[in-house]
Amino acid sequence: MDLSVVIPTLNGRDRLAACLDALAAHVPGAEVVVVNGPSTDGTTGMIRERDDVDVLVEVSTRTANVARNAGLEVATGDVVALLQYDLVVEPSWLEGLREGVETAAVVTGPTHRTLGGGMTTEESEHQRVGTREVTYFNGGNVAFRRPVLDALDGFDEYLETGGDRDLAHRLAGLDYEVDWRPEMGVRQEYSADGGVTVDDRGAEFRSLAYRLVKNYGIRPAAATGTASRAARDALTAARDVLRGDLEPTEWIGAGRDVISGVARGAADGLLARVKDRSPARNPNGIADRSDRIVARYDWR
Numbered sequence: 001m002d003l004s005v006v007i008p009t010l011n012g013r014d015r016l017a018a019c020l021d022a023l024a025a026h027v028p029g030a031e032v033v034v035v036n037g038p039s040t041d042g043t044t045g046m047i048r049e050r051d052d053v054d055v056l057v058e059v060s061t062r063t064a065n066v067a068r069n070a071g072l073e074v075a076t077g078d079v080v081a082l083l084q085y086d087l088v089v090e091p092s093w094l095e096g097l098r099e100g101v102e103t104a105a106v107v108t109g110p111t112h113r114t115l116g117g118g119m120t121t122e123e124s125e126h127q128r129v130g131t132r133e134v135t136y137f138n139g140g141n142v143a144f145r146r147p148v149l150d151a152l153d154g155f156d157e158y159l160e161t162g163g164d165r166d167l168a169h170r171l172a173g174l175d176y177e178v179d180w181r182p183e184m185g186v187r188q189e190y191s192a193d194g195g196v197t198v199d200d201r202g203a204e205f206r207s208l209a210y211r212l213v214k215n216y217g218i219r220p221a222a223a224t225g226t227a228s229r230a231a232r233d234a235l236t237a238a239r240d241v242l243r244g245d246l247e248p249t250e251w252i253g254a255g256r257d258v259i260s261g262v263a264r265g266a267a268d269g270l271l272a273r274v275k276d277r278s279p280a281r282n283p284n285g286i287a288d289r290s291d292r293i294v295a296r297y298d299w300r
Contacts, residue, residue, distance in 0.1 A: 001098060003143075004031040004077030008067035009085035013043045022088035024052045030081075035059060035071040037294070048297065058295040064139070065155035065163040069285065070292040072154050076300075080149060084140025087111065087186040096183030097143050105148045105176040108137035109184025124180040129169065130216055135178035139164030141186045148176055153285030156214075158272065159207050166211040173215060174279050205261035206268075213269030215281055 005023060009016045016034070023032060033055045036043050047056050059070050072080060079101050083089070093109070100107025110123065125136040142164070152170055155163045171178060275283040 001079050001101065002031075002077045003027070003029075003079050003081065003094075003097075004033060004075035005081045005083055006033045006035065006068065006071030006075055007083050007085050008035045008064060008071060009039065009043060010037065010062060010067075011039045011041045011043070012085045013039070013041045013046050015086040016043060017046060019083065019085055019088050020050065020052060023083075026089050026091050027094045031055075031075065031077055031300070033057065033071045033075050035067040037067070038062065051299075054298070054300045056297040057293050059292055060294050061292070063157065063160055065157045065159055066292055068139070068163070069154040069157060072149055073286055073292070074296070074298075078146045079143055080146060081143035082139060082141070083186070084138075087140055087188055090185040090187060092183040093185060096181035096185070100179040100181045100184060101143060101145055103177075104179035105145050106137065106142060106171060106178045107181055107184060108142040108178060109181045109186070111138050111141055112185060112187040114188050129172075129212075130219065132169070132172040134168050134172045135180070136165055136168045137178055139167075141184070143184075152280050153282045153287050155285070156211075156272075156282050157284040157288070158210065158268065160203060162204075162207040162211060166215070169211060169215040170279075170281050173281065200257075202257035202261035205258045206265035209262045209265030210269040210272070213266045214272045217273060218266075218270065 005027065007016065007019060020032070020034075023030065031054045032052060034047055034053050035057045036047070037059045044056070044058065047053050055074055057070050057074060059067055061067075068082060071082075079097075081097065096109055097107055108124075127134050127136070148171070151174060152167065156166050159166055168178070272283050273281065
């Protein structure tokens, strides 16, 4: 197995250094591709001082799927793993990956995250959508056989969020199996820093409607998935209003964002479905553009 590990990063120099240290210790011999940018914390200088990074790619777009595709574009391995910059591989990670790709096109594993009260572990997630059995995966801990990435043309760069879930739907559409390996574990070395997460309901539901309509068309599978998610969120927000934790005007505003996000996402998803009628369902993939990379440093 010829393994490449692609690590997208943005302003995470210290966490990236820990990620690279773990790779050097537990996955020696792998080709390491870091996709940076646009960081302003000295990440580029730190990487250029190391001898365990094979390729550094600089990009100008702060979108995860653009960074992923830029890395996939230059990686040379017949198996390509994606690793999030703030996660470190565990000692058994390589063994789990190697065993997984022997029998499946895609392999993933658990992510252990440090919280205020201890550690939480993400488990395998499955969902039936229409006639498909979809297996979701963490886009920061997953490995693909190269022919799979070629068949799907990487990630859909329209999506600012949910790119890994979109890819899971497309994998299921092409009958590719996703294998879950407990040994292929990663963990978060740093606990949460108390930062504020921006909650953009419009963007979230635009992404959801886009990927469902793009992959399933105007069918009950798409409408049911979007409507059930919206209903759950509306009910949760209503409870917050009753408890006094949320102002009614905020609830109404969030509802407007959801409706406009769904409308735009559904329209764009339908257009994407028309633009790419192939099984890949990816009109915004690796082959769609050639200007992702601003600079490239290759030490192979």
